[in-house]
Amino acid sequence: MKRPLIMTPGPTSIHEEVRRSLSEQITNPDLDMHFFDFYKETCSKLQRVLKTDNDVLILNGEGILGLEAACASLIEPGDRVLCIDNGIFGNGFGDFARMYGAEVVYFKSDYRKAVNVLALEKFLDNDNAFTVATLVHCETPSGITNSVEQICQLLNKFGIISVVDSVSGIGGEPIETDKWKMDIVLGGSQKCLSAPPGLTFLSISEKAWKKILNRRLPIAGYYVNLSIWKDWYQNREFPYTQPINDIFGFHTAIERWLSDENPLLRHKVIGEAARKSLIEAGLELFPLEGFSNTVTTINIPENTKFKDVFNSMLEDHNILIAGAFGFLKDKVIRIGHMGENCYEDRLYVALKALDNVFRKNNVKLNVELHKAFISKL
Amino acid sequence: MKRPLIMTPGPTSIHEEVRRSLSEQITNPDLDMHFFDFYKETCSKLQRVLKTDNDVLILNGEGILGLEAACASLIEPGDRVLCIDNGIFGNGFGDFARMYGAEVVYFKSDYRKAVNVLALEKFLDNDNAFTVATLVHCETPSGITNSVEQICQLLNKFGIISVVDSVSGIGGEPIETDKWKMDIVLGGSQKCLSAPPGLTFLSISEKAWKKILNRRLPIAGYYVNLSIWKDWYQNREFPYTQPINDIFGFHTAIERWLSDENPLLRHKVIGEAARKSLIEAGLELFPLEGFSNTVTTINIPENTKFKDVFNSMLEDHNILIAGAFGFLKDKVIRIGHMGENCYEDRLYVALKALDNVFRKNNVKLNVELHKAFISKL
Amino acid sequence: MKRPLIMTPGPTSIHEEVRRSLSEQITNPDLDMHFFDFYKETCSKLQRVLKTDNDVLILNGEGILGLEAACASLIEPGDRVLCIDNGIFGNGFGDFARMYGAEVVYFKSDYRKAVNVLALEKFLDNDNAFTVATLVHCETPSGITNSVEQICQLLNKFGIISVVDSVSGIGGEPIETDKWKMDIVLGGSQKCLSAPPGLTFLSISEKAWKKILNRRLPIAGYYVNLSIWKDWYQNREFPYTQPINDIFGFHTAIERWLSDENPLLRHKVIGEAARKSLIEAGLELFPLEGFSNTVTTINIPENTKFKDVFNSMLEDHNILIAGAFGFLKDKVIRIGHMGENCYEDRLYVALKALDNVFRKNNVKLNVELHKAFISKL
């Protein structure tokens, strides 16, 4: 397999240091006491990323497993769950809640904007009898970041447990789990932390643990059951054999993030420069506001086909970009600027290629994308 | 972390080639068409290991996920499920079936012997109204291998779908999925195939697919739902982002197994020599018959404590061995001879250390373990 | 050791693929017949780089070893040797010739220009009683490339054996060993081929071999004696144990070069853009003509100190650039754009940093270096 430059909204390029860690010799993670400490230390580092004292767990599965585990463990049949929905991922969250028996109520907000917090507040003033609310920090398909700061504090005011999918937010967008009263925050290894895909992690507040551990009915599943993790460290026993090489790699990836000078500022600067250059060139962003700093979504220019742009980027420039799915299928192009890909030389290369591909596809551009980009930095 | 020699029944040592594959640069597994073919090719290689034309899937999770996914996808509330039980793992299988609504009936067989097939046949002649039966190929905690050859053909005769946990069997014990009419066979990456822990895989017969796809009720979960994989290749769409580095490593590990001259014979020869040397020294195996060729379980000699043997092996010789759990906790020592650890020099080193540790713990041995071992090869 | 971006005129960054090859398990290079073929194949690939059918040897030592070996093996006490000298390296070549007994005659040419071929021709018309002539393809300290095409053909016309140091030329500047009648061409692993430092190689024409093998006096040394290599392949015997890991890495590096679309054009485009941007900014190149495409040398701007620029590049930007030595010490800055470092994103990053450092050191620049650079591509 020839390896392209993957400027997609995750997985991202993985730094060689991280890949070297992946390839270290292993011990038996069930029997070697050192590994329990290593795993715990990895969780502690994630606490620093998430700014939280809450428990953090790393599960052996893709991001969707974290999301499902949160729903499965928290929600009991009959629970009223508020699904805050301003995009494909936000909406889909409701399906997982319903799968575990929730009565789901949707708060809908414009799909091209960040969640309207004032409207949400008004909505909650009217109806707040929810045990749990689900929301998405960064709507990866549309490139919109929601104000989890305001929303989670609002939910907290009403005593509602917040479950936040921040898979493509963590590491690229500010997050203050404890200060913002976020109950469950979920992430994946392969986005802004730039580890390989395969791990998901979540922080769990005391309030969330209380609900999980005081259910009337058992949790419907083992692999999605968070309660089996409750005392793993005290007991030195994992619910299943841990993917030790993946943990090695993830540990190094988190260390890289933590030792980086200011990764959040970097994402902000690069994200803004990318957007401004695209706009200046005359292209249209899909979001009208609430722009994500980790992924930029632009509408496919008229008379252009996504497939042509995608293929030309790959074949002529060896760069992978993404489209989207659902109602956005074939309508948008997405460029990831996450983690290891969020550097100016990477974007320079990607935007120069995109400039070239657009022109070949007869898209009129007011400026050269890559030059506009570097002039905004 | 100092890395010991891990002579445990999985995870095993991982060959450097496999670890190098883990550390290769990645592409985006959701968007790069080459990866779909690579994943498929990996599954094809597993078909060769399992001797089957059935579909094979690799899931992003530990072995227990494969087991749960099989139960969750196959079993509907009310299904009568036969749990063939001659050990801790066999018995626990019933819990998973019950979790997904099964009415579980246990066929119990002596925990120190392979499943009594004649007794099972008699049992089934009497009562065979089961949709599904669960069984374990190799009971890892006790070191017993069951005759899946006879049992699965028997179950098939009665139209019962067999679900076989062969996590510690595949790659070390003979398996003929199609010939022996095994409906679902599950494995893990970290046992006799000597890849890192983190992946589980299963082969699924037409009969099993039919039941999965013609349920009355939906499957209670997403991550454990096998039906969402049905047309992944035709649609070039995975249910979630695949753990591409793990798949790289697993691919290489399977290739190594396939290009090995006769790995099954190697496991047989090493397993037999290990058992014979331990017996000749005067030690007692836990199993009375049905000895596994991938893990050997011996009873802790009188006046000896597991913890002392374990610690001394680790501290004085830097070798990790295993005990067991459940009713075997502190009663047995387990030595894995799986995959990359199933070579005479590895066993020589481990048995020499064990000989030394036993003597220091005042265990009388009739022969020197390592010398007895090499004389049996 | 923290690793900086090394934008120096060699060693260059080494691609991960090359470093992975370095780390492969080895065989015994003296006894394993496969290695003789591997080494030979590596030489054949170098023949393709050098465009020659002449023998190519790889020696276990730095570039200077190749140069010394050529002098030691070719030159006999009393030989009249012409030293073509338009720079520090060209001049130093004469010292090596003299060390091995030559009566050295210098042809001096302006140190800020390529060798004046017309003047050389006139010189030779007058006096051409030389057995050997030494010259440098690319004067690394000053950043000047000489026309080996014209010079070697001229020398050949007079029957003079040419010995060309192309250490920093090969792989970055055009070279046509056979067509241009170059007798001995020497290179090093760590320049435009971007392998680790530690190997030198040379191509040897029939005419050169004849002189080496028909000396009156023995060669004064073993490690520098090329004649001991004469039939290494036929005899399957190396003069000493070969540095097999280095050869593994070098092999991969050469393969990368050969499979690159047009590395010479890449060096030309990047080299030109770098020079033009520096000039447009108001800086002064050291060379007046004969600009190298692999290294650019600029005069230190007035009121600026090399050490300040060097330190600031390293400390504030983690980029290593070079100064020079001899009469150029503290007078110039050198930026390498060789091999793996000869890509626009690398130069973009380096020139942006340099722009910043110059401004901090009160150097007035007419344009922004990095922006000027990308506008020239």
Next chain:
Amino acid sequence: MKRPLIMTPGPTSIHEEVRRSLSEQITNPDLDMHFFDFYKETCSKLQRVLKTDNDVLILNGEGILGLEAACASLIEPGDRVLCIDNGIFGNGFGDFARMYGAEVVYFKSDYRKAVNVLALEKFLDNDNAFTVATLVHCETPSGITNSVEQICQLLNKFGIISVVDSVSGIGGEPIETDKWKMDIVLGGSQKCLSAPPGLTFLSISEKAWKKILNRRLPIAGYYVNLSIWKDWYQNREFPYTQPINDIFGFHTAIERWLSDENPLLRHKVIGEAARKSLIEAGLELFPLEGFSNTVTTINIPENTKFKDVFNSMLEDHNILIAGAFGFLKDKVIRIGHMGENCYEDRLYVALKALDNVFRKNNVKLNVELHKAFISKL
């Protein structure tokens, strides 16, 4: 290239940790001040291996370069040099001395025994007008270790500078450079220290430096000239660009040796057990006394051909063993037990294969080699 197990007297297997160090990203070793300290620290570690406070240098070349550099730098035309000769390497040392102008006098000693120190003493009582003496610590072709302890102290008594080739001794045989008054001790990276081939190193006493720096005539060569290294650290200037990746690997290899519990005892125990088992089987060692602990040389049994044993070991068992050259060509088999290959499991595997190959070649053996071997441990 398929990689065999290389049980040859160097190069040896290289530990994965060492190979990983080889593959690290580099800095510019000429310009990065950290590298000067790293190189120096590597030399300091070698001082600990050699038990010396003398300067240690690492040169970019094979072992033979160290030997030649010592001769070239020390010896002036007309110097009387004593060549202590009890083997092929000892004898050849004289050729290097002569190449640099020495009048060489040979002290011959039985080629199947260690140097006769009493005879040497008597010889020196008679004639001791030598500036320099050359000797070999471990005669790799014959597997004989000389008493450098006695010889160097004896030479010192007569004021003669000793130059000791300990390429296959260092790391496997005791060495006390300062206590035993060894003036120059030379080694190679690829023997008992188990780094890749490509580096040589030497320790240089004050007495040796004095001679080198106070010559009447210049040293005839640059690459072999030790005097150019005199103040490399103070000046932060290497005579040529250092092979940084090789130094990385060597550093790790030396660290492994230093952190090993008792590598010299390990070589002694393994060496003795190997010899005893071969003798017990009825085979004949080439040496009559002075057995090396790093390589064992046995005479080819009657009616057997070296080529057959060599080929069968390689083809049937994937193990490389060595023969020898010169007068030993086709007469002996050599098995290395050096560095990473000096472990009982390695010898067990090699001797089991050799047992099998000998029997297939109709060599009568009194015992099974591998079983005899482990019974001697």
